[in-house]
Structures are given as C-alpha cells and as structure tokens.
Amino acid sequence: MGNLTDLTARECLAALESGRISSQELTQACLARMDALEWDIHAFITPTPEKALAAARAADERRADLKKRGDIIPPLLGLPLAVKDVLCVAGTRATCGSKILENYVPPFSATAVQRLLDAGAVVLGKTNTDEFAMGSSTENSAYGVTRNPWNRERVPGGSSGGSAAAVAARFAPAALGTDTGGSVRQPAAFCGVTGVKPTYGRVSRYGLIAYGSSLDTVGVLARSAEDAEMILRLMAGHDELDATSSQEPLFQAAGADIPDLTGLRIGVPVEYFIKGIQPEVETAVRAAIAEFESLGAQVREISLPHTAYALPVYYLIAPAEASANLARYDGVRFGLRVEDGGVVEMFMQSRGRGFGAEVKRRIMLGTYALSAGYYDAYYGQAQKVRALIRADFDRTFEQVDAIAAPVTPSTAFPIGGHGDDPLAMYLEDVFTLPANLAGVPGLAFPVGFDQAGLPVGMQLMGRHFGEATLFKMGRAYQHATDWHTRSPLLLKKI
Amino acid sequence: MTLTLKEVEHIALLARLELDAEEKTRYQKQLSDILDYVAQLQKLIIPDQPLTSASGIPAARLREDQPRQGLSTDEALRNAPVRRDNQFRVPPVLE
Numbered sequence: 234m235g236n237l238t239d240l241t242a243r244e245c246l247a248a249l250e251s252g253r254i255s256s257q258e259l260t261q262a263c264l265a266r267m268d269a270l271e272w273d274i275h276a277f278i279t280p281t282p283e284k285a286l287a288a289a290r291a292a293d294e295r296r297a298d299l300k301k302r303g304d305i306i307p308p309l310l311g312l313p314l315a316v317k318d319v320l321c322v323a324g325t326r327a328t329c330g331s332k333i334l335e336n337y338v339p340p341f342s343a344t345a346v347q348r349l350l351d352a353g354a355v356v357l358g359k360t361n362t363d364e365f366a367m368g369s370s371t372e373n374s375a376y377g378v379t380r381n382p383w384n385r386e387r388v389p390g391g392s393s394g395g396s397a398a399a400v401a402a403r404f405a406p407a408a409l410g411t412d413t414g415g416s417v418r419q420p421a422a423f424c425g426v427t428g429v430k431p432t433y434g435r436v437s438r439y440g441l442i443a444y445g446s447s448l449d450t451v452g453v454l455a456r457s458a459e460d461a462e463m464i465l466r467l468m469a470g471h472d473e474l475d476a477t478s479s480q481e482p483l484f485q486a487a488g489a490d491i492p493d494l495t496g497l498r499i500g501v502p503v504e505y506f507i508k509g510i511q512p513e514v515e516t517a518v519r520a521a522i523a524e525f526e527s528l529g530a531q532v533r534e535i536s537l538p539h540t541a542y543a544l545p546v547y548y549l550i551a552p553a554e555a556s557a558n559l560a561r562y563d564g565v566r567f568g569l570r571v572e573d574g575g576v577v578e579m580f581m582q583s584r585g586r587g588f589g590a591e592v593k594r595r596i597m598l599g600t601y602a603l604s605a606g607y608y609d610a611y612y613g614q615a616q617k618v619r620a621l622i623r624a625d626f627d628r629t630f631e632q633v634d635a636i637a638a639p640v641t642p643s644t645a646f647p648i649g650g651h652g653d654d655p656l657a658m659y660l661e662d663v664f665t666l667p668a669n670l671a672g673v674p675g676l677a678f679p680v681g682f683d684q685a686g687l688p689v690g691m692q693l694m695g696r697h698f699g700e701a702t703l704f705k706m707g708r709a710y711q712h713a714t715d716w717h718t719r720s721p722l723l724l725k726k727i
Numbered sequence: 728m729t730l731t732l733k734e735v736e737h738i739a740l741l742a743r744l745e746l747d748a749e750e751k752t753r754y755q756k757q758l759s760d761i762l763d764y765v766a767q768l769q770k771l772i773i774p775d776q777p778l779t780s781a782s783g784i785p786a787a788r789l790r791e792d793q794p795r796q797g798l799s800t801d802e803a804l805r806n807a808p809v810r811r812d813n814q815f816r817v818p819p820v821l822e
Binding site: 581 | 730734735738739740741742743744745746750753754757758760761762764765766767768769771773787788790798802803805806807808809815817818819820822
C-alpha cells in the first residue's frame with residue numbers, strides 16, 4: 234500500500250470510507266513521521282498527539298456507529314489536519330508565534346476550525362508562524378525557525394511556513410494557514426504545495442487572532458487544488474460572529490469530470506514580469522501558462538498599472554491596522570504581564586519584552602501613520618491608492634477570467650538570507666500583496682523546480698468570489714501535469 | 728534621517744512599547760528607511776473619492792437584540808495573569 238502519509242486528503246477519505254484504514258492508523262502514521270523528522274523541520278509549535286489520537290479513536294467509533302445506523306458520515310471524519318497557530322483551537326494554546334501569548338489557551342475555536350471539527354477533522358497540532366503573521370519566512374517566530382523540507386538551509390516561506398512545511402513533509406495531508414499579504418501563497422510556492430487564499434469575506438475571521446482586519450483571510454494548504462477546494466468549501470460561508478463575512482452563496486462543488494478550459498481567458502500582467510525575477514521562476518511560470526493554452530485557454534497580455542504601489546500601500550495599511558489590533562496585548566486580561574511599577578509601566582514592559590522586533594516595527598509604523606498630523610498623508614493616501622489597485626483588478630476582470638502570475642521573485646531564499654533588513658524582506662511580497670489589497674482570491678500551485686531542486690509556484694487570481702474558476706483551472710492543470718505529486722525524499726523507509 | 732530619536736521615543740510611548748537604547752537607534756534607522764520608501768505614495772495626485780470604496784467591507788448588519796449565552800466568568804478569567812475572585816487584578820490606575 235505504501236506510506237499512509239503519501240495519501241492525499243481525498244485518498245485518505247476514500248480509504249477511511251472503504252474501511253481500508255482507520256483514522257487511528259492514519260493519525261499514528263502522521264505522528265510517527267513527525268517523531269522522525271520534526272527535530273529537523275520544526276513545522277509545529279504545539280503538536281497535540283494525545284488529543285489527536287483520542288479524536289481519531291472517537292472518529293473511528295463514530296464512523297462505525299453511523300454506518301450501522303445508515304446515517305450520513307461527516308465529510309472529513311477522521312482526517313488529520315494541522316492548524317496555523319494564529320487560529321484558535323479551544324483548549325490548546327495559541328501563541329501566534331509570540332512570547333506574549335506563550336501560555337494563552339483560547340476558550341473557543343475559530344469558526345473556520347469549528348466547521349472542520351464539525352465535519353470530523355482531527356487536529357494534529359498548531360503550526361509555526363511568523364509572529365502575529367508578520368513576515369515572509371517564519372524566521373520571526375519566537376519559537377524557532379521552520380526549515381524548508383526541500384532544503385533544510387532554506388526558509389519554508391511565511392507567515393504560514395509551518396503549515397506549508399507540514400504538508401510538504403507529509404506530516405498532514407492538509408493544513409490551515411492565513412493570507413494577509415501572501416502568507417498562504419508564498420509558502421505554498423516555496424514548499425511545492427497548493428495553497429488557496431479565498432476572497433476576503435469568504436471565510437469567517439472569528440477566532441483568527443487579528444493582524445490586519447481588512448486584509449486577513451483564512452486559507453488552505455494541501456497537495457492538490459482538489460483537496461484545497463474540498464476543505465475551503467467546508468469552512469466558507471457567512472458567520473454571524475464576523476461582521477465582515479459575506480452572504481455570498483457557496484461556489485459550486487467540483488464535478489468528477491476533467492474540467493474543460495476552452496474559451497477561458499487568462500490575463501498575463503506585464504507588471505509582474507519585471508527585471509529581477511529569477512530566470513528559472515519566469516521560465517517555469519511561462520511554461521505553465523503555455524500549458525493552460527494547450528488546455529484550451531486564451532492568453533493575453535494585460536496591465537495592472539498600480540501594481541508597484543501595492544508594497545508601500547500595504548506597509549502603511551497593514552501596520553496601521555496591526556497597531557490597533559495589537560493594542561489589546563497589555564498584560565491585563567491575558568498574555569505576558571511584567572508587573573513593575575504602575576499600570577502604564579506594566580503595559581510598556583509587557584509589550585516591550587513580549588513582542589519581537591518585526592512586530593514592534595510594524596506597531597510603530599502604524600502608530601506613526603495614524604497619528605495626528607500624519608493620518609491624511611500616510612494612511613489616508615494609502616487607502617486612496619488601494620482603491621486604484623482594486624479598480625485595476627475590477628477593470629481587468631471585464632476582459633479576462635483569471636490572472637496568471639508568479640508568486641515570488643525567486644525560489645526559497647536561505648535562512649538568515651535577509652539579515653536585519655526589513656525592507657529587503659518586504660520586497661518578497663511584491664506579487665502577492667495586490668490580491669490582499671483588492672480582496673480577490675488567489676490559488677498558488679507548483680509548476681516546476683529550479684536547478685537547485687527548489688520548487689517554483691505560480692498563482693491564478695480571480696474575481697471576487699470567483700474561487701470556482703480558479704479551482705477548475707488548477708484541477709485541469711494538475712490533471713495534465715504532475716509537479717504537485719512530487720515530494721522531498723526525507724526518509725528511506727518509515 | 729526622516730525620524731529623530733525623540734520622535735521614535737514619542738511613537739514608542741504612544742504604542743506603549745518599552746525600548747532599550749540599542750532598539751531605539753536601530754528602529755530609528757529602519758523606520759526612517761521604510762517611511763522614505765512609502766513616501767512615494769505622496770507623489771500621486773488622486774481625485775477625491777469616498778474612503779470606504781477600497782476595502783469592500785459590507786455595511787454592518789445587526790442581529791435581534793436578544794440576550795445570548797457568552798463565555799462563563801470562569802472561561803473569561805482563565806487566562807488572567809493575576810486574578811482575585813471574579814476580577815482581573817491590576818496595579819492601581821489612579822494615583
């Protein structure tokens with residue numbers, strides 16, 4: 234049969250359904266693989282093996298019981314998943330990769346998580362993340378770096394680096410991540426897995442510990458577009474507990490047929506193919522676009538003229554929102570408290586000691602951009618330019634159905650590669666930020682490798698609430714190619 | 728540099744962040760670099776438009792004003808750094 238951990242999420246569910254394997258066996262296999270490799274990869278901040286096995290046992294018992302009674306079986310019953318540590322899972326600590334929440338145990342689960350738990354999923358543990366999701370390499374975690382399973386000297390990307398590494402290393406068939414500036418798509422590209430950033434408002438943010446409230450989305454990392462779609466559909470939908478969640482109806486489930494892309498119009502934005510992209514990244518992405526053409530799509534060049542402004546706009550809006558969202562970490566009701574003098578002293582010491590450098594930088598940037606005398610010039614202006622960026626997308630989608638682009642300017646960079654140069658790190662996000670600013674969905678998937686054996690990813694961006702088109706294209710591509718089936722050889726036998 | 732050390736200290740105070748001397752100098756340089764970079768936005772002249780058009784956030788919908796079960800007191804206090812009875816204990820707020 235081969236390793237159970239080689240099964241995709243769909244294959245796991247089929248095997249569970251047929252009785253070929255039990256959830257306990259599957260979960261044991263994931264945990265055994267983690268035991269063998271986690272000392273090196275460090276994808277998890279908080280693995281929860283006992284809870285996972287207990288949940289797996291319960292899932293097996295429940296399946297047997299439901300079968301006997303002829304009742305409907307929850308769609309993910311017994312499927313192991315990993316969850317990024319910025320999403321709350323009731324009863325398990327949520328650190329957000331920060332010392333300030335080292336011992337915080339949420340009394341509730343995020344809606345996105347709860348919906349998957351209701352569907353029967355088994356949580357293996359909480360994965361590593363850049364602190365408060367601020368970063369593009371997972372190097373900003375207070376709990377150590379995660380190594381890219383394809384090359385341990387390289388970053389897995391960020392901020393959902395732990396989740397991407399967990400899927401690439403086959404610790405879990407799928408994992409939840411979050412994408413505020415590219416944090417699902419970029420690690421998906423670096424780790425050779427498939428990642429979806431949904432439309433803003435598609436998935437509830439309740440229980441997602443907030444970074445940038447107008448930008449945060451909950452996404453999925455998995456080994457195929459098909460798997461990502463299945464899981465996203467179960468999380469999506471309006472939630473009373475999130476005033477920004479949309480009433481938009483759920484997109485259609487995929488049919489069994491191989492999708493036909495005839496007549497689908499793909500736009501290739503000139504602004505995303507700039508000098509400075511690693512040549513092998515451009516080659517692989519253009520080859521993938523050619524593959525879409527051979528599958529029946531029409532490809533044309535388009536322009537998103539305000540693309541270059543996405544970086545400065547994001548690095549004003551996101552820190553501004555973060556400065557407000559992180560004001561709650563004051564040592565009063567939860568998190569680290571350094572009690573030293575009066576109450577203001579307590580705030581200053583708790584936050585000064587509890588937050589890492591990148592978080593402090595962004596809080597200060599945001600505080601400055603929102604402060605009296607600077608608000609209009611910085612934050613106000615950024616919001617106006619954001620509207621222009623969004624309008625670029627709206628206008629483009631009158632002419633095309635999807636936009637094809639690289640995810641990153643290069644393949645995974647070395648751990649420590651950006652030193653203490655925050656701006657250099659920010660430039661990693663150039664191709665992913667626009668989708669967050671515009672609120673549109675994006676699907677990243679592997680399209681090749683470079684000479685060093687590192688994965689190359691590309692992304693498709695779609696209309697607001699147009700995830701179905703992206704998944705259709707992703708499935709068609711993955712039916713015709715096999716990049717997404719490759720995985721790093723980590724163990725000879727387990 | 729775009730930011731003076733005094734301005735960095737002021738921002739840190741507004742944000743309630745205690746910084747040591749090394750941090751202040753380091754962030755002064757880094758924040759100045761970042762602000763110089765984002766300042767390019769100020770060169771754009773944009774016709775006036777409603778601010779709310781960008782984020783796509785739907786207007787707030789209110790639910791029925793009916794009481795519901797929330798967190799229990801115990802659940803709400805469970806992560807309290809310092810607790811006394813049913814209260815979060817904090818240093819005196821007023822002198």
